[in-house]
Amino acid sequence: MLRKESLSKEFFLMVCVCSFLAILHSLSFASKTKEPSNAIKLSTKDFSITLVGEEFSENAPHLKRFHLEIFDKGTKEFRHLTIGDIHSRVRSIKSIYPLRNNLLIIFGNLKRAEIVFIVNLWKGQLIDEFWCYDPVLSPSEHYLVYEKFYPYHGLPGSQTTVVLLYDLQKSPSENRIPVEGYTSWPESQVGLPVYPEPYVKAQAYVLPEQQLENPNWYSLTSPFLWHQDSNDIVFLCNHEGQTNIARVNISDGVKKPKIYEAAVNVADFIKPDLQEELREKEVARLRRLSAEDITWDGKEYVIIKPDRAYRTLRNEFRLSVP
Numbered sequence: 001m002l003r004k005e006s007l008s009k010e011f012f013l014m015v016c017v018c019s020f021l022a023i024l025h026s027l028s029f030a031s032k033t034k035e036p037s038n039a040i041k042l043s044t045k046d047f048s049i050t051l052v053g054e055e056f057s058e059n060a061p062h063l064k065r066f067h068l069e070i071f072d073k074g075t076k077e078f079r080h081l082t083i084g085d086i087h088s089r090v091r092s093i094k095s096i097y098p099l100r101n102n103l104l105i106i107f108g109n110l111k112r113a114e115i116v117f118i119v120n121l122w123k124g125q126l127i128d129e130f131w132c133y134d135p136v137l138s139p140s141e142h143y144l145v146y147e148k149f150y151p152y153h154g155l156p157g158s159q160t161t162v163v164l165l166y167d168l169q170k171s172p173s174e175n176r177i178p179v180e181g182y183t184s185w186p187e188s189q190v191g192l193p194v195y196p197e198p199y200v201k202a203q204a205y206v207l208p209e210q211q212l213e214n215p216n217w218y219s220l221t222s223p224f225l226w227h228q229d230s231n232d233i234v235f236l237c238n239h240e241g242q243t244n245i246a247r248v249n250i251s252d253g254v255k256k257p258k259i260y261e262a263a264v265n266v267a268d269f270i271k272p273d274l275q276e277e278l279r280e281k282e283v284a285r286l287r288r289l290s291a292e293d294i295t296w297d298g299k300e301y302v303i304i305k306p307d308r309a310y311r312t313l314r315n316e317f318r319l320s321v322p
Contacts, residue, residue: 145226218238290306
């Protein structure tokens with residue numbers, strides 16, 4: 001009788017332990033795979049695209065994988081695609097653009113930069129991905145423009161702006177320049193350089209001069225602005241302590257960009273009601289400008305909204321495009 005009671009207690013204890021382990025397993029699975037934090041569902045003439053789930057990377061809980069469901073309206077088939085891994089370093093999905101040629105462009109957030117995923121909807125396949133800063137799709141959906149990624153704590157002098165274009169009608173290999181030597185960040189060596197001129201001439205992502213300790217390089221200081229015809233890109237860029245407004249024209253092709261620049265006299269846009277003494281100081285000091293927004297005002301002018309840190313400047317002002 002005592003033996004039966006002992007067995008019953010052991011059996012009961014075993015059931016409790018198994019139940020507890022099952023609960024722990026389910027909780028562990030639920031913590032890894034869950035509903036996406038930002039629900040995304042898009043539809044085109046041929047496809048429906050839904051972000052159905054996200055999953056934390058096992059060894060890096062701040063990094064994620066994302067699960068997409070692609071429904072082909074013609075064949076009535078579902079295709080499933082997972083993007084992101086420990087090497088992609090993606091933390092969240094920023095935006096998704098289904099294109100007319102049945103490509104899907106996904107912008108994801110890294111810690112300080114962006115990652116671009118390019119998906120073929122017909123095949124349900126990821127065909128390219130790369131790191132960059134501030135990518136913008138052209139109105140024609142033909143190009144992506146962006147600033148080349150550089151590590152914040154990388155090679156001396158590596159933190160310089162290189163403006164790159166990705167032709168969405170070309171293959172991944174056609175959007176890459178052969179690289180020799182500098183292969184530490186292959187995820188950033190994607191696209192064709194269109195600015196500044198030294199990189200266009202050299203057809204390179206990195207120049208030998210960038211190994212210098214204190215080079216005087218370029219710094220993008222505004223978002224990119226496409227013209228409606230997708231032939232011109234306008235932006236502000238600082239070089240040698242002076243901010244210029246730049247226009248890159250690609251009407252002759254990405255490999256033959258035409259670059260036009262003009263210096264911005266920042267002092268012209270100081271608020272008119274400043275005290276004379278402060279105005280004189282600002283006129284002598286201001287040569288550099290960062291803008292939080294840039295928009296077209298007709299065909300030959302843009303409206304600049306300076307960053308809020310520029311408290312002595314007007315809230316917005318008009319610049320001629322070179």
